Amino acid sequence: MTVEQNIVTDTIFDLFEKQASGPKYRVLASALRDGITQGKLPPGTRLPPVRELGWRLGMTPGTVARAYTILTDENVLLAEVGRGTFVRGEAESAAPLLIESGPREVAENGDRMVSLFTGRIPDLGQVGLVREALARIAARPAPGLMDYPTSRAFAPARQVALDWLSDVPLGQVHHEDLVLSHGAQNGISLVMQAVLRGRRPVVLVEELCYPGFRRAAELLRAEPVPVPMDEKGIRPDALRDLARRHEAQLLCTSPALHNPTTIVTPPERRREIADVARGCGLHILEDDSTFLGQARCETYRAILPELGWFVSSISKTLTPGLRVGFAIAPRARRADLRRAAEYGFFGLALPLADLVADLLSRQETRQIVRAVRERNALYVRSTVNILGGHELRWSEEAPFVWLRLPPGWRAAAFCMAAEAKGVQVRAAEDFALRDAFAPHAVRIGMNGQVPLAEFEQAILRLRRLLDDPPEQILV
Numbered sequence: 387m388t389v390e391q392n393i394v395t396d397t398i399f400d401l402f403e404k405q406a407s408g409p410k411y412r413v414l415a416s417a418l419r420d421g422i423t424q425g426k427l428p429p430g431t432r433l434p435p436v437r438e439l440g441w442r443l444g445m446t447p448g449t450v451a452r453a454y455t456i457l458t459d460e461n462v463l464l465a466e467v468g469r470g471t472f473v474r475g476e477a478e479s480a481a482p483l484l485i486e487s488g489p490r491e492v493a494e495n496g497d498r499m500v501s502l503f504t505g506r507i508p509d510l511g512q513v514g515l516v517r518e519a520l521a522r523i524a525a526r527p528a529p530g531l532m533d534y535p536t537s538r539a540f541a542p543a544r545q546v547a548l549d550w551l552s553d554v555p556l557g558q559v560h561h562e563d564l565v566l567s568h569g570a571q572n573g574i575s576l577v578m579q580a581v582l583r584g585r586r587p588v589v590l591v592e593e594l595c596y597p598g599f600r601r602a603a604e605l606l607r608a609e610p611v612p613v614p615m616d617e618k619g620i621r622p623d624a625l626r627d628l629a630r631r632h633e634a635q636l637l638c639t640s641p642a643l644h645n646p647t648t649i650v651t652p653p654e655r656r657r658e659i660a661d662v663a664r665g666c667g668l669h670i671l672e673d674d675s676t677f678l679g680q681a682r683c684e685t686y687r688a689i690l691p692e693l694g695w696f697v698s699s700i701s702k703t704l705t706p707g708l709r710v711g712f713a714i715a716p717r718a719r720r721a722d723l724r725r726a727a728e729y730g731f732f733g734l735a736l737p738l739a740d741l742v743a744d745l746l747s748r749q750e751t752r753q754i755v756r757a758v759r760e761r762n763a764l765y766v767r768s769t770v771n772i773l774g775g776h777e778l779r780w781s782e783e784a785p786f787v788w789l790r791l792p793p794g795w796r797a798a799a800f801c802m803a804a805e806a807k808g809v810q811v812r813a814a815e816d817f818a819l820r821d822a823f824a825p826h827a828v829r830i831g832m833n834g835q836v837p838l839a840e841f842e843q844a845i846l847r848l849r850r851l852l853d854d855p856p857e858q859i860l861v
Contacts, residue, residue, distance in 0.1 A: 395434045395442050397426050402443055410445050414453035422462060422473055429475035433463070451498075500836055500844040501810045505676075505702060505785025508834040510757045511750070512705050519744045523737055535736045537724065540566060543739040547712050550746045553680055556696060556714060557688030563720045565713045565727045566734045566742065569706070570675035570699035573713035574638070575602045577695045579730070580715065580722035581636050581669045582608055588632040592620060594817040594824070596645045596673060599638040612822045613637070619644060619651035622658040629666040636669045641686075643677040646817050646829040647788045648779045653683045660689045667693075674698040675711070678759050679783030692716055695723075700746075702785055703755045710734075710742055758834075759783070765832040765841060772845045776852055784832075791826045794855025800828060807847045 401417035421427040436450040544561035567573035593612040641651035687694035699711035715723035763782035777790040797813035818824040
């Protein structure tokens with residue numbers, strides 16, 4: 387350690403000693419913040435490596451790294467790969483174009499945590515495209531800003547959204563069948579509000595399913611009931627039995643790309659499910675928001691025009707930050723869907739609807755979506771190359787892969803062991819209802835915001851765990 391580094395370490399030690407008690411990483415973060423504010427750690431100061439400072443302060447490297455991460459996320463410190471962590475200068479303190487959805491964590495060994503909890507898309511030009519669109523919207527005359535938005539005002543945005551979905555086989559559809567929502571989750575809630583009736587309605591879901599189905603149902607005091615699946619998706623015989631036994635009103639499903647297993651329900655199975663729904667008067671909500679591909683089977687809205695609903699969004703293909711989704715009703719029920727939106731929040735803010743119309747009508751936007759798909763496919767292929775010796779389900783059109791764990795691993799234990807190695811993945815239990823069966827499996831998200839080399843190192847860490855399961859299995 388150089389003389390200069392010794393001085394910095396001593397300064398931090400003195401600042402640390404003056405702090406009040408509390409969790410050590412917060413005490414250290416507060417000490418560093420005070421030192422920067424007081425000028426004792428001026429801009430450009432290189433902070434000690436986490437192991438050296440941890441030894442000096444009597445704490446683990448992971449605790450020091452967590453304190454550094456807090457201040458890095460606050461834009462107070464600047465972490466540079468291969469160089470170290472520095473106090474930011476004024477010119478470097480501008481807010482980033484994209485704010486991370488959550489604070490970065492660190493592993494027990496002090497390495498940066500790689501979150502593969504969900505799929506995340508990189509900025510491939512969409513941030514600049516959104517900023518340009520916002521500037522164009524701001525420059526337009528905006529007389530509607532002083533009034534509540536009307537259905538007619540949303541017509542251009544609805545039509546552009548429908549054009550955006552032109553490759554989806556939706557059957558006969560008009561822009562008035564579509565409602566703009568605050569992301570797909572809001573769209574799911576709107577459909578449930580339009581469909582469900584009675585004191586304790588039943589919503590059928592896949593035995594492993596997107597957790598948002600369950601959460602939306604519970605908010606509306608509906609009872610979610612799981613439906614058994616096989617390699618083609620929902621089993622029609624089980625669906626018929628459960629729909630009749632519970633007098634279910636709605637089935638929520640993701641047939642184009644099942645979340646989390648990547649199962650694709652083929653056309654013949656879709657028609658069998660539609661026949662069951664027609665015979666039981668069961669509405670079907672199809673959530674298409676995680677599918678990144680273009681070629682699609684007929685949707686339930688096309689097969690079952692009187693009972694089929696469709697929900698999608700731009701979160702997985704363009705940006706999750708705008709919170710824009712689309713909910714499409716059967717023609718005879720579009721008034722119910724629009725009423726749910728208007729009674730709930732009067733629809734999107736009009737400038738946001740205008741932004742949707744501008745953004746989705748541009749050819750550059752579609753080019754960016756193609757680039758996002760290609761980047762995701764690259765990460766999927768890399769994952770398969772590394773984990774291909776294990777039981778893996780995958781698709782280049784999915785922002786995640788599904789991994790069944792080898793004997794010796796339980797999902798919760800594997801997730802804990804992976805996190806200790808600096809990798810966060812999601813256990814199968816997160817996709818099952820409370821009392822339902824969950825296999826020993828995990829979902830691994832394609833985090834495109836992590837450089838490919840770092841992502842591959844994270845997958846390699848998972849493979850080492852898979853190749854060396856615990857010798858003792860808890861019963």
